[in-house]
Amino acid sequence: METSLKPIPAEQTMATDGDTSVPTRWALASLALAMLMSSLSISSANVALPTIAQAFAASFGTVQWVVLAYLLAVTVFSVGAGRLADIVGPRRVLLAGILVFTAASAACAAAPTLAVLVVARGLQGLGGAVLLALTVAMVRATVPRQRTGSAMGLLGTMSAVGTALGPSLGGALIAGAGWRSIFLVMVPMGCLAAVLCLRHLPRDRQAGRPDRKAFDATGTLVLTLTLVAYALSTTTGIDIGGGTTVLVAASIAGAILFLRIEARAASPLIDPKTFADPALRSGLAANLLVSAVMMATFLVGPFYLSRSLGLGEATVGLVMSVGPTVSALTGIPAGRIVDRFGAPRVVVFGLVEMATGALLLALLPGIAGVAGYVTALAVLTPGYQLFLAANNTAVMTGGAEDRRGVVSGMLSLSRNLGFITGASVLGAVFAFGAAAPVASASGEAVAAGLRLTFLVAAGLMAIALVLMLRSRGVDRRATSAPEDA
Incomplete structure (x- = not known):
């Protein structure tokens, strides 16, 4: 029996005649699982905050960074992940994102200190940004145009399932096996998602791709710092008139600078056109x-x-x-x-x-x-x-x-x-x-x-x-x- 994980060519994976073929169903399943993982990782972690605070003897304000680090990473890396996919191929970047997400989940589960856990959650958020951006981007390459709405509806359903299931699943796991289990459960899910994506998603087409060296590093850095400043200004609760004012001003200045950079860049991260x-x-x-x-x-x-x-x-x-x-x-x-x-x-x-x-x-x-x-x-x-x-x-x-x-x-x-x-x-x-x-x-x-x-x-x-x-x-x-x- 053939057990190779050699990917199916794009033309064999695409549905034909308006009907979803079995390979395409598996391709959609891989995207749906990736979406479910990213949603679960947000909602289940919220439930664990009191237990994590107790485990590391940390204040509530400090332990909130377990959630904030993930949300910041997802927010600031979304556009960069999408642009990277346009340059090197969405399938490659999605697979890399799944592997980063899975490895970071294992690191979260094994974190010896709260600082290590926060850093690992940031890396998990980097993988989550790829998952959220590219699951949607891959739909058009996976299903016929006339079934795009159904595929988008499926992804919306999986996102909602993750949001609804996260608190109850997280609570059950914490009660039975401790807070580390909410991160450890992501590891087999990530491995399964990687196998499904490798086996069933269409190969990236190289014809007509932009120069691989043409990644707008300067624009990406400025946008990242701008989004970090904006996100921190609205989420950390710094007193108005102090840190918040500085962060808001920095985000506005960063947005203006980003637009000027993109207008002049040879291969902009976000083309103004x-x-x-x-x-x-x-x-x-x-x-x-x-x-x-x-x-x-x-x-x-x-x-x-x-x-x-x-x-x-x-x-x-x-x-x-x-x-x-x-x-x-x-x-x-x-x-x-x-x-x-x-x-x-x-x-x-x-x-x-x-x-x-x-x-x-x-x-x-x-x-x-x-x-x-x-x-x-x-x-x-x-x-x-x-x-x-x-x-x-x-x-x-x-x-x-x-x-x-x-x-x-x-x-x-x-x-x-x-x-x-x-x-x-x-x-x-x-x-x-x-x-x-x-x-x-x-x-x-x-x-x-x-x-x-x-x-x-x-x-x-x-x-x-x-x-x-x-x-x-x-x-x-x-x-x-x-x-x-």
Whole structure:
């Protein structure tokens, strides 16, 4: 029996006649497993923070770097990973990312000190950035164009499954085998993902690839430092007027410097001409706004459920799991809807549904309590999956093949910046609406904060909707102009 892991050529892996072949299913399985690993590594680690703090006798502020190091690495390396894939090939870079992620997971499990654990988590985040960026980028090379939406829906489902499963799986592993087991379990998963990718993903095509030496190291370094400054300014809680002001100023200056470097670079990390595409600009901006709103549900929900509704910790956890569970159940159907009706139409419908869900979150909980909160989530979350599948499909099928990796990296970057910005900005809106320190606010004050937060969220979804509708109008005019001339 043939047991070689020699990769299947691209033409044998691609589906034909609109049907997904068995090799293509295995290729999709490898991408789905990679997405699941990256999601699990975020959500399961959060549960372990108290145990890790106790194990290393560390303060909560210090042990938070176990999570922050991963998130920072994922945020700052997404675009660079995508550009590297455009130069040397996405399959090679994805395999390297899986191996880095797996080795770093083993290092996390064996870490003798908290400092070593934080460094290993940063390396795991580097691998996670590759996984998040290139799983989306590889879809177009793996399935027929008419099934891209379904594949994007599958990846959205796996991301939601990882988010929903992480806390419960992490809690069970910690209770049974200790905190190191949440990292150790990633090692066999990573090995399996590497084997599947090596065996079933299509080989990288070398024809027409850019010069391998043309990696924009200067632009990558400036962008990395800029994103680190911005992420730290919104996540470390430094007092305004001190460190935060310096970091915000540094991020603004870094962004300006980065744009100037890219405008002059022979082979830029992000070609400024890329942003001439109105669909890409709108897709990235809407992705950021949508991610900020979704972060608000995780940030505000626990305070409202416990303070305003008086629910216990176990019940709060159960209600908070509704969103990820609904997201996991609706991801694949959302992708099929995109294939059926087209990405431009579905992305608009998804944003309308999200705006409706945000309005319901502002109004229904005050009327119907837990039932109102759950009903609103049940409207918001499917809208999110519709938007995600449609927007990813539209962005990834509209770009040039030799920039697919960096465009996917930009999608990942906009999503992560949205999460960071949502936690900071909408968190501030929540505190303003409560008109009191959140830690000591009354139930009525927290409810007022919830209402204001999701009224603002509905406004953000309206802005995203306007952006997408305007980009569609520009596309129509650009398409019809030659015919009218």
